[in-house]
Structures are given as C-alpha cells and as structure tokens.
Amino acid sequence: MYKKGIYEISENVCIADKVYRMRLDGFTGDITAPGQFINIQLPGFYLRRPISVCDWDEKGVTIIYKVVGDGTELMSGLEKSTKLDVLTGLGNGFDVGALKSGQTAAVIGGGVGVPPLYALTRKLLDRGVSVKAVLGFNEESQIFYDREFSELGAETIVTTVDGSRGIKGFVTDALKDMSFDHYYCCGPMPMLKAVHGLCTDLGIEGELSFEARMGCGFGACMGCSMETRNGTRRICKDGPVFRSEEVSFDA
C-alpha cells in the first residue's frame, strides 16, 4: 500500500561526484520492503521524480540520487526544512526471504543502483544471511557507501572501470570467481544484462531491479512497461524488482 504525505528535508548533502544524500522526515509506515521507491513532487516540475529508497526508519527515509537533469539539479539545491509532497511505498521491492540464515547473497550495484541495496543488506544480515557486496563505479570520484556497506558487516568489493580504486573492470569481473546462493542486482541496463547472463551461466537465480522514465509510478499509465517471460509487466507497479527467471533481455 502506498500513500501521499508531506515530508521535511533534514539533510541534503553531496557524498560523491554529482551524487547527493537526502533525508526526508515523515511517515514511513507504508514502506514495506527494500528496493521500493518514492515519487517526489518538485516545485516547478509537472511529473514526480521516482527515487529508490536507500534506507528508512520510524522517523524518515533516506534517498541517494544523482544529478542527471533539471529536476535532480533543483533537488540538489533544496535547503533543510523544505517540505515536499511525496508518495511512498511504491513498487514491490526485493524478497528478503529468498535466503535462509547461513546462506550467502551477492548484492550487486552499479552507480546510483547501489542505494536500494543498502537497506537490503541490512535486512539480510539481520536474518543471518552472509552478504557479499559488489559495488561498481566508473571512477574513484563517483564511489560512495563502500564504507557504509562494510560497517553493516558485508564483505564489500569495489570495482572501477578505470581501475582508480578496487578491482579494475566491471562488477562481473569481481563476480565470476565468487560463490553465492542468490543475487540481488540494481544498476544500468548493460550491467543488469551482463550480471543476468553470467549468473544464468553459473546456474544461480536472483532478482534484478529496473528503472525507466515513469509517468505516474503507481501502475495507472503504462508508461514503463516491459516484456517478461510472464507477459507484459509494469516496472513501477509489478516491479521494479523482477526474478531472474522471468526477465528476458532478448527484446
């Protein structure tokens, strides 16, 4: 279930190149799973901005977003105490119950695909699941939250395309020699495709989170539909998380 509410910014800081963390204080009772997203109305913009939930508690929700256009540019300049109209609890989120205590999960994020994996990692560790976090970035200046994942208790591996920190290459370069029972992945489409392909070859199932330009964010407009092996699905409502066996990158 999802609801509309007014939230107050209590933090809005730059944490990496063009990447910001915003803390929104308000009711979080409608957020039910890591991997869900919120949809934010911004002054002067017609459509809302869908942003994944990084973490939440009883007082508010934390998001991490990258400045990629006019809307996120405006967001990055919003002051503390600014009030925003936000829909929360959107999308299905990751299935934390896919693994039992003692099993190992690979959580695989690319760029601003990393944030929703943070609350997921926290919840998995709470359940006694071991977590190996593989966080991929283009270069060192874009890296964020590697320390936070470590502090939660995840074995954390960073990859950079240019080799400026961690393993040089893509997340798949770190992943191919790892052992794990299930994976959770969020990142750009080429990364999702590469991870899905590798893990399918390894015979390991998982969950992938997609993004799209959305109209409404709650399943009404069919603006973000995707073909899956189970037919047409809405990324905003039936997703954004889909099980690896229903995903098809053929189209």
Add this chain to the structure above:
Amino acid sequence: MPDTKISCPDLRVELSGWELDNPVIPASGTFGFGYEFADFYDINILGSIALKGTTREARYGNPLPRIAECREGIINAIGLQNPGVEKVIEEELPRLRQVYRKKSVANVSGFSIDDYVYTAKRFDELEDIGILEINISCPNVHGGGMAFGQEPEAAASVCAAVKAACHKPVYMKLSPNVTDIVSIARACEDAGADGIVLINTLLGMRIDPRTGRKIVSTGAAGFSGPAVKPVAVRMVYQVYDAVKVPVIGVGGIETADDVLEMMYAGAAAVEVGAANLIDPYACKNIIEELPRRMEAYGIARLSDIIGRAHRA
C-alpha cells in the same frame, strides 16, 4: 455575489439517460482499470470511470521511453497497451467490481471498422458498462486510431457501424489534431452518435537539449495536461454550439474551477486525465471541492450551467 445561501448543491448530471452523482470521470488511459486507485481512496465517489483503451487483440504498445515531461504537461506514447477485450472482461473487470459498484465507460479502439464493432459489441453485453466511448483519436498507433478521426466520412462510418451493432449509448472520442473539429462532430451526430467526447491528446514532441535526441521512442506523441486546457475549452465550446447531443469535456482539468469552466463551455460531464498521474487523489479532491466552489459562485444545480457561456 449570491444573495441566497445554497445549502446542498446538486452535482448530478445526465448522459443519455444515465444519471451520474457528479460529472467527474477519470479519463481513459490515466486510471488503468480503476482498481489501482482503490488503494488510495473509495473510488465509488467518482461520477464514473473511463476504462483503459481496449482493442480486440492484446497490444504491448510502443517501445520505451514512452513518457516525456513538459512544462505544465506530459507527452505519452503508450500505444494502446492492453490485454485485449476478452482478458479485460475475464480478468480486469472482475477485479474492478470488487471495489466499484457503479457503471463504467468502456473505451474502444481499433484498426478497422470490424475491430471497433467486435470490441464494442463485447462491452455492449455487460450490465455495468454505462456508455461506449469510441476512440477514433489515439495519436500513438498507425493504421488505426486517429486515422478514423481525421475525416468526417471515416468518423461517421465507424460511428454508424458501432451504432448499428450496439444498444448502449455511443460516444465518439475526437482528436484535436484536425482542421475542423465541428464538421467531424456533426458527421458523428448525423451517423447516430449519442454524444461527443473531446479532446484526446494534442500531437507534440520533445527533444533533449543535452543529446539533441527525441525523448519518446515514437518522436511525436500525445501531449496533455493543464497546458492544453484552453484548447479543450475552445473545442468543447465550438462543438456544443454545433451538435444537440451531450459533450464530455476533457483536457487539462485539475481543479473544481476547471470543471466549472468546461461545463460553462458546454460539457455535460468532464474527464480528468493527466492530473491523476501526478496526484492519485486528483479526482477525489475535485469532487470534494466542487460543492464549495458552487456555493461560492451561487450555483445550486450543476446541470444548470452547461453551456451557459454561450448565453452570457
């Protein structure tokens, strides 16, 4: 200012003998098959619901991206994604019935006159469909949709064929992307249409200044939102003058004042579209605000104001 206080404004309106509690109907394509919105509020407060555009066969629609933001509006290139009329009847409508007791507006699209007739007939058999809204104005598909809404003769031929095959009132949903909206509305009325719905989306385009590339996959696509409201009000005004059948006004409605404006222009009821996408409570807010605005303006009975701007 009104000199008498109006205690209980009457919001009821009538469409071809079907009485609605109020004139507010979410527009086709912005409300799915209705039940998604029952998560937000009791959708039985709505006048009715215009269901997602339905075709004979299932359609995936256009490739992504399908959405581009505009100032005061949205461009969409959905392309009539729907599961096909049989699945709509077997799966979607039963889900809607669990949360909604009123009659709905069935929105019918097609690629041939046979398509339109087939799909309209399937909805015509259902007790909880109030009227058939025949969409000859979708800008996002080729070889159908808007092609039938471009010429008076083509519009009339779809209308006459559906009318001959169905018992329920037939309302033709028209495109604003034409040179003479009045001639098309008149042709539909002459072909037996029981009502006219307008406007569908305007053809628009957005190009990303960062990349120089068109944003939605089809390039040109349907533009809607508050930016198009003056165009809709003007077209409703023109068509109200030209036909005797009821007109449903659609285009950029966001507030109770917008509803009144559209009704003064000649709308017997209104459809609210893009507003649902940015605020899922848009229709609820409008319905709650309407009596207050009526009181403020001294309107006792909403149906009294239909077309009043023509006499003012």
